[in-house]
Amino acid sequence: MAAETGTPTTLTLKSNDDELFSVAESAAILSVTIRNMVEDGCAGGVIPLDNVDGKTLASVITYMNGISAIPADEEKKKSYRDKFLSDKDFETLADMVLAANYLNMSCLMDAVSAKIAQVMEKKSVGWVRRKFGIENDYTPEEEAAVKEEHKWTFEGVETDDDN
Amino acid sequence: MASSSSNSIEEEATPPPWEKLPREITAAILLKLGAVEILTTAVEVCTTWRSVSMQPSMWRYVRMEKSDVEWPHDFDDLCRRAVDLSQGQLIGITLKGSGTNDLLLYISQRSGQLKHLALVNCYDITGEGVKEAVKNLPLLENLYLNHTYIDVEAIETVGRSCPLLKFFILTSFDWRSGESDEEALAIAQNMPGLVELRIFGNRMTNVGLKAILEGCLHLKSLYMRRCHNVNFGKLCSERIKDLKLDVDSIKKYEEEILCLFAKCSCALLRSRSDAKSEVSLTELLR
Incomplete structure (x- = not known):
């Protein structure tokens, strides 16, 4: 400086x-x-x-x-x-x-x-875990549920067609 | 971290594990990652990141871009998820490149606090969709419509439903030829509180512009582009401080506007000691 x-x-x-x-x-x-x-x-x-x-x-x-x-x-x-x-x-x-x-x-x-x-x-979950040194603390069941939750969650959920 | 007071040389050169960072830091980082990646990646990384991601405070400002969403995820579903997670605390939302009238209605019905709404290249969202949505948005201050054409009736509805509207951007080209002042008159008559107006590709004439200047007495900034029927002369130069009558590039302004949206939300999130808790888009433009 x-x-x-x-x-x-x-x-x-x-x-x-x-x-x-x-x-x-x-x-x-x-x-x-x-x-x-x-x-x-x-x-x-x-x-x-x-x-x-x-x-x-x-x-x-x-x-x-x-x-x-x-x-x-x-x-x-x-x-x-x-x-x-x-x-x-x-x-x-x-x-x-x-x-x-x-x-x-x-x-x-x-x-x-x-x-x-x-x-x-744009990285995968696995990549992020490795890079950040984070352990996967989900049980396999929980992990599957989380994955599902964010995919097609809203299929079959009430839609807001005409109000 | 236990900081034992009298350790001579502590081997604490390495930072704490990432999942053990204070929650507010994890939140700050994940916020930068953006809504799509939080929902598709971060929540799966570990339970801590998931629980941070689920906080409603993470969902006050949401920017969703179609280009960020990859199969098997679905744009509308992710938006709905973000809105659900906000638990009614959504302050600003930007949709870019996708979205439907149904989605917009879904958002509006659950986001009565919404102040900022930007629809950029949402070709499936119509004026009718906007009209229905704004009825649920009494606090809306900033509305940015790009390629969503709204007709006179919709403009009137926006004006009536959103009395706090200060900032209105309409960059939706009207493909019809000839002159028409009906939209300009609708703005003039229904949006008296406007401080900033940006209108690109409109058929208004001097009559419409004059009406706007007379109707919107708080107007400080006016950008126009491709409004070929207007003959400016000295019409508005005395009153409007920030006047651009032939803005060169929409692209440039699009990014600028979206950045401002993001800044607003950051300012809101950073409701710490010194930060203003309320910052309007208009202020940020200064």
Whole structure:
């Protein structure tokens, strides 16, 4: 990031593995969680972020700085977000979504959720389970029922012809 | 996650398993996946995803596209399923590329809260179908009809049934030739609350346009295209701030409008501390 000219206030954020980060308040308050802490008067000392590790926080701060440097231009912000997320692997996305949620950053949350959803677009149930490491906890009977439910469910159900 | 307070080096580099994510995160991700894939894939993945998918709050805004629906699933059935799951909480729905009058009626009878309705390339849905449906939609604010031709009677019904209507888009080409102001007059007389109007391919003349300007006193934005009988001159430039009289591409606006629909719904879903709980399409257009 370019050197900030006349930075008014800098905050110190602490990750859950005790890494410290300096970030301009104007960028950090993109996080509603941090903003609330600042408003509650925590800004003087160190702001502890118990649910975010150092690696993820570093990445989030890169995002905060990058996005807040862009003037109010939704197109450009969007393309920054796309670029920011383009090189993140799947595991990182999981960390990011948790962090974005915890930090209450709706734009980042939106973008990361969309990116994760994109991964499973047009994929089979089995593929999604493998990719996300999710165990099938349905009984075979339940699974069959769920499959059926979403197919031709409405055959024979009352129709709304003429009212 | 148990966060034992005094662990020196915790081996918690890996995120929690996906099915153990907080429900609101799973919901946010699945919402991005869209209605069709939630119903055809996500619900089958595991019981947690299914239970998240079944929450009525997941079904406040539904966008269904024919091109996303693959055999053996059926477009209308999936729509009905989505409407059922919304348990009356549906705020906005977009149907694209398919749908019938029966389906529309089904939706309207179960969605008295509906504010946004977009019918895009639903060639089987007729003006008659719209007319019957809107009678059940007293809160409708935004109506987008693309390739659904509605006649004067239907326009009147929309106006009478939906007194809150602010945003009306009619991009349904009228194939008849000649001049006719009857639709414009119907809009002028029955939709006094309109803030934005987009009308493409209409036979109205200056008489109709003038009537609209006089009848819809809140109108701030007017886009027209292929309204060849209108001779604009200075007719509306003083009053309407956002005026586009020969919009170049419908495609562009179609996407724009649908994006706005989606944004409205996201804003509604994100009813967290700082988010406005009510955002109208009109506001988002600013």
